[in-house]
């Protein structure tokens with residue numbers, strides 16, 4: 001079915017079923033175009049529990065839909081492609097975290113929301129790239145901190161807060177596709193451009209950047225900056241998002257290959273099918289949901 005007809009069908013089904021479509025800033029352009037709300041992982045977690053609709057079609061990856069299901073246990077949270085995972089989230093298991101906690105008794109555990117519900121259930125406070133600094137600063141200075149799974153986000157935040165963290169060794173494969181030479185070449189080609197990168201990049205890329213920001217931060221920064229050209233060091237979907245928001249400005253990807261294959265598993269066909277069948281639903285077992293909810297809520301209360 002042509003894209004335009006599929007989009008119409010989705011709009012009709014959405015009304016019929018009383019559903020709302022949430023989409024992460026990395027979603028493919030056709031999904032961004034049909035979404036009711038677009039946002040970073042923090043915005044989307046918050047929205048899930050505050051929106052009036054009982055049915056949420058979550059266009060993103062598994063940990064994001066899972067977080068929405070934990071925060072809105074009475075709603076039906078549907079992930080149109082259940083195999084859309086996050087390799088970084090799978091780099092630490094609950095068993096790994098428990099072993100780390102035994103090695104550092106008394107430490108406060110902070111986990112990036114890019115983690116499974118089982119890992120969050122063993123966590124004291126979650127964080128996203130938008131609030132990681134505030135979350136670390138909320139921990140008394142005399143307490144040790146375990147941080148995971150992203151070692152690069154953790155190391156960057158450790159530098160900003162001047163705290164030593166016990167870091168897990170995870171990383172995002174998509175952000176590792178951005179390389180310093182490409183950024184230097186783009187800077188030469190576009191003098192005056194601002195280089196903004198996501199804190200999931202490695203320190204070699206961070207050293208080339210003017211500013212490190214999560215996806216929501218990039219949107220706010222690009223809107224308020226006087227600059228007209230930006231080199232965008234994150235997943236490619238963000239370039240479409242920024243270009244649509246600010247058509248008068250120019251957004252250049254730091255790497256054309258920084259594509260998250262899991263984010264791109266969501267298609268219009270799958271969204272339409274999910275609206276018809278109201279499946280597949282993301283369910284988190286009771287005790288895990290309870291335990292992980294407090295870590296997520298502590299984060300949302302901090303900032």
Ligand code: 13P
Nearest residue numbers: 040041128129214215216
């Ligand atoms: P944001 O929280 O900045 O939206 O990022 C989520 C993510 O998965 C980055 O790879």
Ligand code: SF4
Nearest residue numbers: 086087088172174260
């Ligand atoms: Fe996970 Fe990286 Fe994809 Fe974000 S971009 S969802 S961290 S694999």
